[in-house]
Amino acid sequence: xxxxxxxxxxxxxxxxxxxxxxxxxxxxxxxxxxxxxxxxxxxxxxxxxxxxxxxxxxxxxxxxxxxxxxxxxxxxxxxxxxxxxxxxxxxxxxxxxxxxxxxxxxxxxxxxxxxxxxxxxxxxxxxxxxxxxxxxxxxxxxxxxxxxxxxxxxxxxxxxxxxxxxxxxxxxxxxxxxxxxxxxxxxxxxxxxxxxxxxxxxxxxxxxxxxxxxxxxxxxxxxxxxxxxxxxxxxxxxxxxxxxxxxxxxxxxxxxxxxxxxxxxxxxxxxxxxxxxxxxxxxxxxxxxxxxxxxxxxxxxxxxxxxxxxxxxxxxxxxxxxxxxxxxxxxxxxxxxxxxxxxxxxxxxxxxxxxxxxxxxxxxxxxxxxxxxxxxxxxxxxxxxxxxxxxxxxxxxxxxxxxxxxxxxxxxxxxxxxxxxxxxxxxxxxxxxxxxxxxxxxxxxxxxxxxxxxxxxxxxxxxxxxxxxxxxxxxxxxxxxxxxxxxxxxxxxxxxxxxxxxxxxxxxxxxxxxxxxxxxxxxxxxxxxxxxxxxxxxxxxxxxxxxxxxxxxxxxxxxxxxxxxxxxxxxxxxxxxxxxxxxxxxxxxxxxxxxxxxxxxxxxxxxxxxxxxxxx
Amino acid sequence: xxxxxxxxxxxxxxxxxxxxxxxxxxxxxxxxxxxxxxxxxxxxxxxxxxxxxxxxxxxxxxxxxxxxxxxxxxxxxxxxxxxxxxxxxxxxxxxxxxxxxxxxxxxxxxxxxxxxxxxxxxxxxxxxxxxxxxxxxxxxxxxxxxxxxxxxxxxxxxxxxxxxxxxxxxxxxxxxxxxxxxxxxxxxxxxxxxxxxxxxxxxxxxxxxxxxxxxxxxxxxxxxxxxxxxxxxxxxxxxxxxxxxxxxxxxxxxxxxxxxxxxxxxxxxxxxxxxxxxxxxxxxxxxxxxxxxxxxxxxxxxxxxxxxxx
Numbered sequence: 001x002x003x004x005x006x007x008x009x010x011x012x013x014x015x016x017x018x019x020x021x022x023x024x025x026x027x028x029x030x031x032x033x034x035x036x037x038x039x040x041x042x043x044x045x046x047x048x049x050x051x052x053x054x055x056x057x058x059x060x061x062x063x064x065x066x067x068x069x070x071x072x073x074x075x076x077x078x079x080x081x082x083x084x085x086x087x088x089x090x091x092x093x094x095x096x097x098x099x100x101x102x103x104x105x106x107x108x109x110x111x112x113x114x115x116x117x118x119x120x121x122x123x124x125x126x127x128x129x130x131x132x133x134x135x136x137x138x139x140x141x142x143x144x145x146x147x148x149x150x151x152x153x154x155x156x157x158x159x160x161x162x163x164x165x166x167x168x169x170x171x172x173x174x175x176x177x178x179x180x181x182x183x184x185x186x187x188x189x190x191x192x193x194x195x196x197x198x199x200x201x202x203x204x205x206x207x208x209x210x211x212x213x214x215x216x217x218x219x220x221x222x223x224x225x226x227x228x229x230x231x232x233x234x235x236x237x238x239x240x241x242x243x244x245x246x247x248x249x250x251x252x253x254x255x256x257x258x259x260x261x262x263x264x265x266x267x268x269x270x271x272x273x274x275x276x277x278x279x280x281x282x283x284x285x286x287x288x289x290x291x292x293x294x295x296x297x298x299x300x301x302x303x304x305x306x307x308x309x310x311x312x313x314x315x316x317x318x319x320x321x322x323x324x325x326x327x328x329x330x331x332x333x334x335x336x337x338x339x340x341x342x343x344x345x346x347x348x349x350x351x352x353x354x355x356x357x358x359x360x361x362x363x364x365x366x367x368x369x370x371x372x373x374x375x376x377x378x379x380x381x382x383x384x385x386x387x388x389x390x391x392x393x394x395x396x397x398x399x400x401x402x403x404x405x406x407x408x409x410x411x412x413x414x415x416x417x418x419x420x421x422x423x424x425x426x427x428x429x430x431x432x433x434x435x436x437x438x439x440x441x442x443x444x445x446x447x448x449x450x451x452x453x454x455x456x457x458x459x460x461x462x463x464x465x466x467x468x469x470x471x472x473x474x475x476x477x478x479x480x481x482x483x484x485x486x487x488x489x490x491x492x493x494x495x496x497x498x499x500x501x502x503x504x505x506x507x508x509x510x511x512x513x514x515x516x517x518x519x520x521x522x523x524x525x526x527x528x529x530x531x532x533x534x535x536x537x538x539x540x541x542x543x544x545x546x547x548x549x550x551x552x553x554x555x556x557x558x559x560x561x562x563x564x565x566x567x568x569x570x571x572x573x574x575x576x577x578x579x580x581x582x583x584x585x586x587x588x589x590x591x592x593x594x595x596x597x598x599x600x601x602x603x604x605x606x607x608x609x610x611x612x613x614x615x616x
Numbered sequence: 617x618x619x620x621x622x623x624x625x626x627x628x629x630x631x632x633x634x635x636x637x638x639x640x641x642x643x644x645x646x647x648x649x650x651x652x653x654x655x656x657x658x659x660x661x662x663x664x665x666x667x668x669x670x671x672x673x674x675x676x677x678x679x680x681x682x683x684x685x686x687x688x689x690x691x692x693x694x695x696x697x698x699x700x701x702x703x704x705x706x707x708x709x710x711x712x713x714x715x716x717x718x719x720x721x722x723x724x725x726x727x728x729x730x731x732x733x734x735x736x737x738x739x740x741x742x743x744x745x746x747x748x749x750x751x752x753x754x755x756x757x758x759x760x761x762x763x764x765x766x767x768x769x770x771x772x773x774x775x776x777x778x779x780x781x782x783x784x785x786x787x788x789x790x791x792x793x794x795x796x797x798x799x800x801x802x803x804x805x806x807x808x809x810x811x812x813x814x815x816x817x818x819x820x821x822x823x824x825x826x827x828x829x830x831x832x833x834x835x836x837x838x839x840x841x842x843x844x845x846x847x848x849x850x851x852x853x854x855x856x857x858x859x860x861x862x863x864x865x866x867x868x869x870x871x872x873x874x875x876x877x878x879x880x881x882x883x884x885x886x887x888x889x890x891x892x893x894x895x896x897x898x899x900x901x902x903x904x905x906x907x908x909x910x911x912x913x914x915x916x917x918x919x920x921x922x923x924x925x926x
Contacts, residue, residue, distance in 0.1 A: 124698070130700075132655070132656030206666060209663075209666055209667060209670060210663070211656055211660075211663035211667070212656070214663075215660075278700065278701035279700075279701040296710070297702070297707060298879060298880055299710075299875040322782070322783070323875070324782070324783065324869075324873040324879070325869070325873045326782030326783070326871070326872060326873025327766060327769060327782065327871055327872075330766070330769045330774060330781045330782075331782050331873070334773055334774060334777070334780065334781045336781055336783070490647075491648075491886060492653075493647070493648030493652075493653055493888050494647040494648045496652050497649050497652055500652060531660040531661065
């Protein structure tokens with residue numbers, strides 16, 4: 001998941017915190033992501049486009065024109081309507097064509113063409129069904145598409161993509177999708193509702209081996225039977241005709257539509273998959289704005305424009321990913337790549353207003369991410385809620401943010417970051433209070449320092465020492481409470497195994513959402529039976545609230561339920577929430593327009609265009 | 617001689633089997649599970665179990681190794697865990713080639729600088745020039761690559777804008793210049809020292825004095841008697857260096873963005889891509905065995921006493 005990228009950043013810790021959202025430029029092996037190369041990567045940088053966003057006014061208004069398909073909107077519709085609630089406005093198609101006309105033909109031609117170059121890492125897979133890591137996610141998003149997709153508009157995070165519209169039955173369990181007319185794959189072959197049924201069932205097959213299909217499609221009636229090898233087709237997916245797909249889910253889940261933005265739900269080409277065998281992704285046929293032109297492992301990956309894209313095609317002729325690594329900053333300055341993070345060492349020079357490069361510095365808005373210290377609540381001494389609360393009260397995040405991180409980090413008090421669906425501005429966090437910390441410690445069964453077992457704090461990474469801010473936290477624990485911890489740094493593979501087996505006492509990690517719904521934060525991480533509940537936290541009250549929230553049709557009430565659960569989790573001090581996504585800076589070549597990254601951390605290259613004056 | 621060589625050759629497969637067993641066993645004792653890494657953080661335990669099953673990771677260790685070794689004998693080194701459906705050899709081939717090219721050009725730079733310098737220094741023994749040059753080269757040798765490489769990039773790629781910062785397009789392209797010098801120049805120090813010592817040895821020989829005594833020109837003596845004889849022991853060192861030719865040069869590859877074998881190897885370590893790791897180790901062991909053999913043969917050709925003992 002995106003999670004993993006955060007991790008990498010968490011591993012780089014202060015260097016990155018200082019450089020803010022920038023990948024380091026040194027060749028030192030960086031803590032690897034679970035899946036991708038341990039490499040400094042320019043493309044992994046949270047990014048936003050320069051101010052110029054001509055494309056969004058020109059080509060992309062489809063996105064805004066489509067009445068929102070946010071989970072909220074869906075839920076509202078479900079709640080209010082009697083029979084069937086139409087969610088998506090019908091003018092979508094017209095809006096799209098109108099938008100295309102809005103862009104002056106000449107202007108459009110002027111933007112068309114060019115090669116966009118990035119420093120990247122090898123994706124783990126090009127198969128949408130297997131995509132779980134951020135690198136693969138970013139690529140499958142360019143090559144494939146699904147019924148809905150994410151936008152970077154916080155008020156309208158989800159729009160329909162290959163679907164023109166959809167309706168939800170009054171009980172919230174049957175979704176009827178109407179596809180756009182005349183859809184084709186990148187090779188020109190027709191794309192119909194049958195392809196969706198086939199793609200979803202194929203994603204669920206045990207042979208496909210998708211690790212996350214249950215998470216994203218398992219709500220559909222019959223999908224889990226396929227995953228378990230008891231069926232090959234799902235009765236919950238019905239093809240009404242070429243353009244109409246009906247999907248039945250097991251219970252009303254307003255966040256279901258949000259999950260359909262994830263690659264595992266994308267449509268793949270049956271002939272392509274069946275004839276290509278295990279390596280079909282070497283020449284994938286998709287429906288995204290780009291096609292894979294060439295790929296050489298560890299060397300380069302080239303995407304070319306998909307002229308058969310349903311919407312206005314991409315401007316760029318090609319996107320070239322350099323996969324062999326290199327010194328990102330030097331490559332950027334030599335115009336070998338168009339985008340890079342700013343390494344800590346170059347930060348001062350680059351942001352100096354007298355420096356020409358400073359004109360290419362682009363602010364990156366805060367990403368949805370939460371850094372935290374997690375406690376294994378089944379292991380002593382973290383099995384005592386008072387002890388965990390004491391540790392929370394003892395950490396002065398504001399001071400660390402100021403003194404250690406130059407105010408580039410925003411102290412966090414709960415799992416859900418600001419700006420994200422369900423963020424609670426009234427959440428009562430466990431703010432620094434030395435007295436309360438000592439009181440809580442006195443109440444705990446570890447009040448006597450002699451009774452305190454050895455505490456090993458594990459951080460993922462290969463940097464050699466834990467991030468400075470964690471050392472500061474440990475220092476505060478020692479001073480305020482007399483609690484000493486030992487640090488242990490392990491590389492990612494080991495960390496993953498240890499945490500999966502609940503062998504870590506206390507650890508530092510970061511989490512960012514997979515889809516715009518509080519479910520991706522609160523439910524996934526804290527429900528007692530969630531497979532990735534790393535803290536082993538189990539609270540019946542929280543579980544009950546989460547159960548209720550899962551099927552609650554009223555969006556306001558739903559958010560309320562998640563916020564109640566969140567408050568309990570905070571009070572139970574399962575984590576020490578550390579930082580929320582911070583604003584950062586990156587470098588984007590001055591001739592590149594329209595390059596931006598959604599707050600969920602991925603980029604969409606369709607709208608990128610390069611001014612032509614100088615040839616690259 | 618033949619017996620000697622064939623005895624050495626017979627030992628090689630045993631050596632490789634043991635080396636392979638060693639690296640393969642690391643896979644079963646090292647922390648981290650390739651299946652977990654492949655499945656990602658989101659995977660449920662069932663998904664991980666399915667992957668383990670597909671890769672045959674649940675079989676006993678010896679079964680796994682026997683299967684690997686049997687396939688390897690047929691030239692099939694298995695599929696990468698990380699790059700699904702990709703043959704290990706298909707994956708390694710191009711990378712090994714790049715590293716080979718990089719090492720060859722670097723080697724040429726090393727020899728072209730090291731040997732003449734060593735000779736030059738030996739001929740100036742006793743003057744200020746010899747220790748000055750030796751000290752200078754020692755300094756160059758001592759500079760860490762992660763300093764020299766960015767420095768060279770800064771000067772030649774960014775300030776002078778003569779050569780690209782990164783990338784690779786073969787050993788005869790401009791891309792090869794900076795990495796070749798980054799690796800080659802410090803390496804020259806070692807050969808300079810060898811060459812200097814060996815030249816000094818030869819200088820003391822009687823036949824050199826005789827040659828001078830015959831009234832031969834200095835240039836001729838230098839070339840035909842001193843340099844040629846001084847190079848002989850160097851040749852045997854060259855044999856050993858063969859083993860390194862397929863090896864990567866990690867930091868240089870990372871900094872210059874060269875798609876060589878080191879990056880793949882590093883990634884394989886972090887990703888627990890055991891088929892790739894085992895194959896790389898076996899290749900390394902094979903190269904070392906061959907290089908040893910070549911060096912031994914060269915020795916015995918030069919020095920009959922070794923041959924006799926064998």
